[in-house]
Amino acid sequence: MGDEADMRSQAIELRDVHRRFASGGAAVAALDGVTLALPRGTFTAVMGPSGSGKSTLLHCAAGLDRPTSGSVRLGETELTALSERRLTLLRRERVGFVFQAFNLLPSLTAAQNTALPLRLARRRVPRARVLEALREVGLADRAGHRPSQLSGGQQQRVALARALITRPEVLFADEPTGALDSRTGHQILTLLRTLVDTGSTTIVMVTHDPTAASYADRVVFLVDGRVHGELSGGSAREIAGRMAGWETKAPSKTTRLSEATPC
Numbered sequence: 001m002g003d004e005a006d007m008r009s010q011a012i013e014l015r016d017v018h019r020r021f022a023s024g025g026a027a028v029a030a031l032d033g034v035t036l037a038l039p040r041g042t043f044t045a046v047m048g049p050s051g052s053g054k055s056t057l058l059h060c061a062a063g064l065d066r067p068t069s070g071s072v073r074l075g076e077t078e079l080t081a082l083s084e085r086r087l088t089l090l091r092r093e094r095v096g097f098v099f100q101a102f103n104l105l106p107s108l109t110a111a112q113n114t115a116l117p118l119r120l121a122r123r124r125v126p127r128a129r130v131l132e133a134l135r136e137v138g139l140a141d142r143a144g145h146r147p148s149q150l151s152g153g154q155q156q157r158v159a160l161a162r163a164l165i166t167r168p169e170v171l172f173a174d175e176p177t178g179a180l181d182s183r184t185g186h187q188i189l190t191l192l193r194t195l196v197d198t199g200s201t202t203i204v205m206v207t208h209d210p211t212a213a214s215y216a217d218r219v220v221f222l223v224d225g226r227v228h229g230e231l232s233g234g235s236a237r238e239i240a241g242r243m244a245g246w247e248t249k250a251p252s253k254t255t256r257l258s259e260a261t262p263c
């Protein structure tokens with residue numbers, strides 16, 4: 001009973017996830033046995049040195065990529081068992097994404113960009129819902145503006161409104177403040193924090209920045225494709241302290257293809 005209740009309260013659950021890539025004559029173990037549960041309504045940051053597997057973890061958890069082996073569950077759904085078509089639908093309807101590059105369509109207004117996921121899903125696009133999503137990110141008065149008429153922070157807010165319009169179970173963010181100055185980055189992070197605190201949103205964010213990670217409830221550290229501990233409620237200084245030892249470590253996960261399990 002306890003176990004079942006635990007399972008239901010997890011937004012995302014990864015069990016022994018491996019992801020290998022063939023790269024030239026070598027195999028890269030981008031993820032090397034990751035087991036991780038992310039409870040609903042929480043904000044998790046994923047940190048680690050460059051090449052430690054952060055983006056791969058995010059992509060596998062979000063159904064953008066398939067693990068070589070292991071299990072990934074979004075709520076009750078096992079992602080690894082889904083066909084491409086079902087996975088595409090799941091990405092459209094149950095998860096949201098924001099990236100470092102805002103990826104807005106330049107010819108569309110903020111409102112049209114925000115409405116895009118509903119249009120792609122051939123769902124109705126109630127104007128009130130689009131405005132509500134823009135209001136949530138503080139941009140109700142910019143609905144008619146095109147991306148070139150908006151600042152970087154405002155463009156990322158539109159990207160956030162677009163990610164939220166389908167009311168996703170999990171919002172995945174890959175370096176969402178990487179292209180922003182620190183003040184604008186702070187506004188976006190405060191917004192993410194508010195989404196978790198005032199709603200039922202679950203956020204998973206990959207970042208290099210200890211200050212950004214300090215907005216999360218929990219920081220999970222990845223090194224060489226494996227989880228190397230975590231920190232809850234850590235300050236930017238504490239998080240940076242944990243990272244300091246790893247940043248200088250040389251990656252050690254490339255093996256000859258012949259030594260590795262097939263990709």
Ligand SMILES: Nc1ncnc2c1ncn2[C@@H]1O[C@H](COP(=O)(O)OP(=O)(O)OP(=O)(O)O)[C@@H](O)[C@H]1O
Pocket residue numbers: 021022023028029030048049050051052053054055056057
């Ligand atoms: N499509 C791919 N083909 C081959 N190797 C890949 C591919 N994607 C990722 N890798 C390798 O897997 C490892 C993990 O990459 P990943 O991008 O997940 O790391 P990261 O921690 O997000 O890095 P960074 O912080 O630099 O963005 C790296 O060694 C990378 O070169």
